[in-house]
Structures are given as C-alpha cells and as structure tokens.
Amino acid sequence: MTAPRIIVVGAGPAGIRAAQTLVEAGVRPVVIDEGEASGGQIYRRQPNGFKRDFRQLYGTEHRRARDLHETFDALREKMDYRPRTLAWNLSEGALHIVHNGISNAVPFDGMILATGATDRLLPVRGWTTPGVYSLGASQIALKAQACAIGRRVVFIGTGPLLYLVATQYLKAGAEVAAVLDTSAFGHRLAALPLLLARPDALAKGLALIAQLRLAGITMLTGIRPIAIEAGADRNVARVHVRDARGRDRNFMCDAVAMGYHLRPETQLADLARCDFSFDPATHLWSPMTDAMGRTSVRGIYVAGDGVKISGADAAEIAGRLAAHAAIADLHSAHPAGRGAEGSVKKLLTSHRRMDRFRRGLAKGFPWPAHLAEALPDDTILCRCESVTVGSLRMAATALGAPEVNRAKAFVRVGMGRCQGRFCGPASAEILAAVLGKSTDGVGRLRGQAPVKPLPIATVPEDAS
Amino acid sequence: MTEKADVVVIGGGFMGAASAFFLRQRARSVILLERGLIGQQASGVNFGNVRRQGRYLPQLPLANRSRAIWSRLTELIGTDCEFLATGHLRICYRREDVGELEAYATHAREYGLDLELLTQRALIARYPYLGPEIVAASLSPQDGHANPRLAAPAFGRAARSAGAQIHENTEVVGVTRSGEDFLIESADGRRFSAPTLLITAGAWATQLSAQLGETAPLVVRGPQMGVTEPVPYRVEPVVGVMTNDPREVIYLRQVTRGNIVFGGGGRGPADATARRAYVLPGNILNQFRQLGRLVPDIRRLNLIRVWSGIESYLPDDCPIMGESPTVPGLYYAFGFCGHGFQLGPGVGETMAELIDTGTTEIDLAPYRIERFAEAAPIALPEVELSE
Ligand SMILES: Cc1cc2nc3c(=O)[nH]c(=O)nc-3n(C[C@H](O)[C@H](O)[C@H](O)COP(=O)(O)OP(=O)(O)OC[C@H]3O[C@@H](n4cnc5c(N)ncnc54)[C@H](O)[C@@H]3O)c2cc1C
Numbered sequence A: 001m002t003a004p005r006i007i008v009v010g011a012g013p014a015g016i017r018a019a020q021t022l023v024e025a026g027v028r029p030v031v032i033d034e035g036e037a038s039g040g041q042i043y044r045r046q047p048n049g050f051k052r053d054f055r056q057l058y059g060t061e062h063r064r065a066r067d068l069h070e071t072f073d074a075l076r077e078k079m080d081y082r083p084r085t086l087a088w089n090l091s092e093g094a095l096h097i098v099h100n101g102i103s104n105a106v107p108f109d110g111m112i113l114a115t116g117a118t119d120r121l122l123p124v125r126g127w128t129t130p131g132v133y134s135l136g137a138s139q140i141a142l143k144a145q146a147c148a149i150g151r152r153v154v155f156i157g158t159g160p161l162l163y164l165v166a167t168q169y170l171k172a173g174a175e176v177a178a179v180l181d182t183s184a185f186g187h188r189l190a191a192l193p194l195l196l197a198r199p200d201a202l203a204k205g206l207a208l209i210a211q212l213r214l215a216g217i218t219m220l221t222g223i224r225p226i227a228i229e230a231g232a233d234r235n236v237a238r239v240h241v242r243d244a245r246g247r248d249r250n251f252m253c254d255a256v257a258m259g260y261h262l263r264p265e266t267q268l269a270d271l272a273r274c275d276f277s278f279d280p281a282t283h284l285w286s287p288m289t290d291a292m293g294r295t296s297v298r299g300i301y302v303a304g305d306g307v308k309i310s311g312a313d314a315a316e317i318a319g320r321l322a323a324h325a326a327i328a329d330l331h332s333a334h335p336a337g338r339g340a341e342g343s344v345k346k347l348l349t350s351h352r353r354m355d356r357f358r359r360g361l362a363k364g365f366p367w368p369a370h371l372a373e374a375l376p377d378d379t380i381l382c383r384c385e386s387v388t389v390g391s392l393r394m395a396a397t398a399l400g401a402p403e404v405n406r407a408k409a410f411v412r413v414g415m416g417r418c419q420g421r422f423c424g425p426a427s428a429e430i431l432a433a434v435l436g437k438s439t440d441g442v443g444r445l446r447g448q449a450p451v452k453p454l455p456i457a458t459v460p461e462d463a464s
Numbered sequence B: 001m002t003e004k005a006d007v008v009v010i011g012g013g014f015m016g017a018a019s020a021f022f023l024r025q026r027a028r029s030v031i032l033l034e035r036g037l038i039g040q041q042a043s044g045v046n047f048g049n050v051r052r053q054g055r056y057l058p059q060l061p062l063a064n065r066s067r068a069i070w071s072r073l074t075e076l077i078g079t080d081c082e083f084l085a086t087g088h089l090r091i092c093y094r095r096e097d098v099g100e101l102e103a104y105a106t107h108a109r110e111y112g113l114d115l116e117l118l119t120q121r122a123l124i125a126r127y128p129y130l131g132p133e134i135v136a137a138s139l140s141p142q143d144g145h146a147n148p149r150l151a152a153p154a155f156g157r158a159a160r161s162a163g164a165q166i167h168e169n170t171e172v173v174g175v176t177r178s179g180e181d182f183l184i185e186s187a188d189g190r191r192f193s194a195p196t197l198l199i200t201a202g203a204w205a206t207q208l209s210a211q212l213g214e215t216a217p218l219v220v221r222g223p224q225m226g227v228t229e230p231v232p233y234r235v236e237p238v239v240g241v242m243t244n245d246p247r248e249v250i251y252l253r254q255v256t257r258g259n260i261v262f263g264g265g266g267r268g269p270a271d272a273t274a275r276r277a278y279v280l281p282g283n284i285l286n287q288f289r290q291l292g293r294l295v296p297d298i299r300r301l302n303l304i305r306v307w308s309g310i311e312s313y314l315p316d317d318c319p320i321m322g323e324s325p326t327v328p329g330l331y332y333a334f335g336f337c338g339h340g341f342q343l344g345p346g347v348g349e350t351m352a353e354l355i356d357t358g359t360t361e362i363d364l365a366p367y368r369i370e371r372f373a374e375a376a377p378i379a380l381p382e383v384e385l386s387e
C-alpha cells in the first residue's frame, strides 16, 4: 500500500516532531514553512554568517534547541521540506502554497497544522507611536538579527514571555526601564497549584524574575496602562501607567515591547472549516480537537501553540501525537502505525500535565478583558484600518451590530492587513461590554483567504 | 397571536429593505421578515458597483430611476452609504470591440443615459495608470460605487424609524393563502398575515414561491471578490472590462480609504442551503493577471482578503419582478443575476408603487415569472461577462 500524502505546515517544535514521527512510519511528508530556516519561534535559527552559539541563543533551552535542529537536519532527505513558502489558501483536498512569487497546489490526504502563535495585543492610547513593538517582535529582532528595539526599553503587558524577553534584553546589554505587568501577584498565587504541574518550568520562570530583581529592574504588577507618549521627535518617549495602588507612574524610554501572552494562528484551520470553541480561561477561540489533535474535519490535525498556548515542550509532544493520529487514520497498515499504543499513552500523560501548566499560566497571567472594555473612545483599535474604539462602540449602539462580523462590516474593524488577528481579541471584549453580552456571545471573526497578504504579482506554477 | 399588516415582505436584502422603506413612504403598514440580519447575504457582500452602462438596454429605465435615488440617500435615509458618482469606465482590449461600445452608447442615449467614448490617447491623458493594452473605453460619468455593507442595513434602519416592523433572525418556513390573506409562519412558530405578500428572498425565493404554486429556474453562484491593502486614493472611476473572453473579465474600484476592491472571472460554486459561497484559488490567480493588464501598478500591492456571496441567476440574465399571474396579492422581486445592487433603491420604489397603486411607469413585462414556462430552457453561462 502506498503511503498517504501528508503535509505538515510549520517547522517549529510541533511540526518537526510531527515530521519525524511521520518519517518513522514510512511517510514522506511535505513540510511547509514560511521561515528562512526551521526551528519555529522559540528555536528560531540565526541568519547565515551569525555566530552565536546555542547557549548564547537559547539559554536554558540550548540542549533542546540543538536536538530539534539536528533531528530536522537529519530528516532532510526523507521529507519534502519547503522553506520560505507560505501556505496561503486551502481548497478541497489541496493546500495552496507560494514560494518566490509562484503559487501551486499540493494535494494531500492528511494535513497537520503546526502553525504556532503570534502576540496577543491590547491597544492603549499611543500604541501606534514609532518605537512601540510587540513583545514577540522585540524578541525576534534580538534572536534573529542580534538587534535591540531600543537602548532603554519598557516591557508592558502580561505573560511569561514578558519576563523572558526582558531578561534577554538585559543580558544583551540593553537597559530595561521597567517591567509592567497587568496581572496581579495574587493571580500568580492562585495559579500555583496548576503551575506546579511542571516544577522545572516554574523554577525557570521564578529564576527569570529573580534575575530581573537582582539587576534592580522596576517590576510592577497589577498595573493599568494609560498611554504611550511620543517625544518631540515623534518617537516613543514615555509610558504612563497607574500602579496597583492607583498612583500615576511614568517611565522614560526610547522603545516599548508590548504583549499579553500569545494567541494561536488558526487561519488554516478556519479555512478548512474546522469547528472552533471558546476557552473561557483564556478568552480565545481555537479549533476543537480530541486529545490527539484531530479536528472536526477528517484528515485535518492541529498541534502546538497553533491550537493552545502550551509552549515548546508541549508542542513537541502534540506534534508527535498528531502524527500518530494521522498514521492511525490514514496509514494504519504500516507496522509503525500499530505498536505505537505504548508511546502514545505516555505522550498523552505528559501532554495532560503540560495542559495543566497551560491553564496555570492562563490563570497566573490573565488576559485583562476589563482593560479592553475600559479603553477610551479615541484609542486606535484596528491599526490596519485606523478604526477607533469609539467607532466600534458606535457600530454596536447606533448601527445595531450584535456580533463581531457585523461590526466589521459596518466600521472595518478587523478588515485590514492582519484580518483581525491583532485587534480581534480586544474588539470582542469592547463589543461584548457595550452589548452586555459574554465574550463568546459576540462571536468569532470569520476567516478568509489569503492566510497572510499575498502579492498580486503572484503567478500560478503552470504560467511561470 | 398573529401579527398583521398591509404587506408582509419576506427577505431583508436590499430589495426587501428598500421596498419596506418605500411602502412606509406610501403609508402602508409593513412587516419585514429576515432570516439573519438585514443585508447580510448578497446585498451586503457584493462589489458595490452602481453601474448602468452595459446593462440590458430595456432595464435602463429602472436603473435610471434607481440612480436618481442614489443621489438622494442622505435626504431619504440619513446616510449616503458612501455612494460616489465617480464615473464608470468600460474598457476594451481589441479594436474590433470598439464598435460594440459605440453601438451601446448610441442606444443608451435613447434611454437617457449619456456615455462618453474615449480613444486610447484620451484615456492615457486622463487615467495615466491604465494599462497599454486598452484601446478604447466608454465612460458613464454619473455611475459610480457605494459601500454594500452599509446600504441595505441603512434602508432597514430607515424603514424601522418610519414605522416598519422589522423582524431579524426570523426564518419563514410556511406560506399559505387563506381567504383574502396570506398566512406566514416562521421557524420558531410565530405567525404573520397580510393581504399582500412580497417575496424578496434572493437565492431562496423559489422555496417560498413554490409553496404558492410558482417557480423559476433559479441557479445560485458566487461571484469572486478580493481587496488589496490601502494605498493613496488615485483610481476614481470604477473600471471594468468589456470582452467576450470570460477569463478577461475583471472590474475594480478604489475606496477613498485606499483599498482597491475587485471582482470578476468565473463564478464560484455557491450552496444556498449551507449558505456558503466559495472563492476558487485558481480564479484569484487569474484575477491577478487580469488586474495587472488593467492597472499595471497594482502588481506592487498585496491581496488582503477574498470573499464571495450567494447570488441567484436566471437563464436570460434578467430578474423576476412584478405581480404573480396566478395568485392575487402576491409580488416578487428576486433573481437579480449579479446586477441587483445598483437597482436596489429603484426596485424598492417600483415595488412600493406597484403594490400601492396597482401600476408602475417601469415596464416589468420582461421580468414576468411565467416567461420560463413559455420558453425552452437556456443553459446558464458559467462565467460572468460583466460585473
Ligand atoms: C514571537 C514569539 C516568540 C516566542 N518566544 C518564545 C521563547 O523564547 N520561549 C518560549 O518558550 N516560547 C516562546 N514563544 C512561544 C512559542 O509559541 C512556543 O515556544 C513554540 O515555538 C511553539 O511551537 P510550535 O511548533 O507550536 O510553533 P512555532 O514554533 O511558532 O512554529 C510555527 C511555524 O509555522 C510556520 N507557519 C505558520 N503559519 C504558516 C503558513 N501559513 N505557511 C507557512 N508556514 C507557516 C511559522 O513560520 C513557524 O515556523 C514565542 C512565540 C512567539 C510568537
């Protein structure tokens, strides 16, 4: 029997482990990744010619990074790896990819979506001022290009990455003006029982905070962001927040890194018409799956941070599980397809532990829905289309939009380049608050192709 | 309890919303029933072309009537729906097609539509961004475009303020006639009745008309739309291609915000039951090529979104409009074959006039529902030859 055609989208931890598991089962997967090189977000490789060693680049995770990179490199002959290739659309049984301006359709029997995450953002007055970056982007600048976003950086938002990136900036020699966290210390305490599911990860997190403290960095919890202000040169100059005791605090800086944990990249699952569900703990929508990563659509699997934000170690496990599921469903005749029960069982057990930790993070660093609701009317909400918070409220009140897609139709919020990936989470909270509904009660933005902006100059393969 | 009115309108697309509004202007009591939200289907997702030129000539009086209302929207419904009379440019790539543009212009004048023919040289001078393959064009200076996402809902709100009973999230499942009245039942068991019934249910209209014994060979398809990222506003007129080669069909408009909206090429599949219409990836790539021929600089932009919608077509490319020949008090306005957005306000005013007075100045003979029973079936073209 011939092996099924399986595509893996994403060559981060989840995609790499999925590809490896497929190869072990005699499948030659097609692996698509838009990045220059494999590794994904956490184990992003540096460009050719850069010479930082693993320890320097990946810190406490250097062994894992090396292992993943070596694993993937060893698979090169056994898979069809397409770097610098964007999966931009999906049609019945075929994935549409574009590379160097040429688009072609890759037919498949099964597809594992390991598309990872992006920053979750919360608008604040002045967030579109030059010098304000997303937290992820500030880290990418450092990891990929060895560049800092500024000399004196304020880190604002919430989530474990806030402390990680601040520490990385500190190490790289930048000045960390402050780490300003919207979640409160009490949240962390309440999350402790869940976080103890992974004592190792918890210890790493605590070590980051200790390092920042040791360096004398100002760290505030329970803050409320008020505004990001520009200086005379129109670049960012100051971050204004209200601290937990209600006092106004200002921090001078020349750059801001802002992020509220992460959100999964789910456009392809959406185009595949997978059923989605709303997670009340994180206020995020993601594709519904079984424990293995099977979605509601036959042949479509999801793994890693592209479904739930559980981090790199969990992503590796989820990638393996999804591949096992695909093999069981599509290639059960293969010997490796049978006999995998034992290892699947073990993987499932550790994945459950990881998921407990994930819930702990969601609890310890909650998405501040209440801050989104309270944003002043003149704040830019959708930066792609320059839509203000007030316009969105008007769509609900004066124009009667009962849910997010209708609001998008009326005032274009979520209609621009990012298709609501960055303004969507805050928009939903604002709309829900105005309408007196729950966050899931205002629905989910419908996705459309292309997955990311596609150059009009793109040509089909046969025409090139 | 049964809710009663002079007229029940089923289907709150542009046709239903505008009809309800104009019926209120004539002081008729109206109930409008819409399965989802007003203007959520074809009326809310179309290209936004407010174009008369290129239409079936006998349809021009209706299109002219509609065009006159487009200019009065602010006064009538309190918003202009972003309507801009930017002009509509119909271009061609072949010398042998110029004659057709000229002939159309001659005939259109008889219907009160003045078109200006432009040579290649005049085109380059006026619209330097157009591609070199274009040999001539016809400009309809008073045509333009508007925002479809705003138009039908705005008519719906205006109708409601004028006293229409508008029930959204109300799907009609049963229509019967008893005595002088129509009895209408929604999926959740509510009942409505009126001596006059207007069916404006777009792609779903024959499911309702069939319950009253009449049908038409309606076919559903999804025109293919896309939009670029915003760039400085430069392309004023709506531009469309006149051609007999379906692959060459493309049309575009730029909104003042800067995004360029486009459509054209083969129609995609649409599923009225699942309420889904699909954009075919191959078609997007063909549209890219055609866009580059029309406005070469557009190749430097990115596509940010595609979409489609469920539109209903009839074999002769004309809608069904007017009174039922067999059931007294029953009226239709559906099957607008990809051209209904421009017509929306005019259809509303015409249907209200017909229902209110029993007659209208617009000749509705070509749109009789019974015409299909009389004629041999014609195959529907799978392609769109104009926007
Ligand atoms: C900017 C950023 C920085 C992060 N830094 C850290 C960190 O330092 N430490 C940490 O523990 N966690 C970090 N994370 C969390 C991170 O999500 C996980 O640690 C881990 O990388 C998840 O693995 P994954 O395989 O699920 O996804 P990823 O590692 O994100 O891999 C997904 C891959 O899919 C590719 N992809 C996605 N969509 C498409 C498409 N349509 N076509 C083609 N390719 C596509 C991407 O290019 C990417 O390579 C970061 C996340 C982000 C967004």
Ligand SMILES: Cc1cc2nc3c(=O)[nH]c(=O)nc-3n(C[C@H](O)[C@H](O)[C@H](O)COP(=O)(O)OP(=O)(O)OC[C@H]3O[C@@H](n4cnc5c(N)ncnc54)[C@H](O)[C@@H]3O)c2cc1C
Residues within 6 Å of the ligand: B010, B011, B012, B013, B014, B015, B016, B033, B034, B035, B036, B037, B038, B039, B040, B041, B042, B043, B044, B045, B046, B047, B048, B049, B050, B051, B170, B171, B172, B173, B200, B201, B202, B203, B204, B205, B208, B222, B223, B224, B225, B263, B307, B308, B309, B310, B311, B333, B334, B335, B336, B337, B338, B339, B340, B341, B342, B343, B387
């Ligand atoms: C993608 C696309 C692009 C287009 N571009 C243009 C253009 O540029 N210019 C132009 O002039 N025209 C264009 N058109 C055509 C135009 O949009 C339509 O002809 C017009 O909107 C039809 O309006 P309608 O009210 O008849 O139909 P619809 O807008 O479809 O409204 C019908 C309504 O009836 C409701 N309904 C159906 N069944 C029931 C029921 N049982 N109970 C209650 N409610 C019911 C539906 O929910 C729907 O809201 C385009 C169409 C599409 C899809």
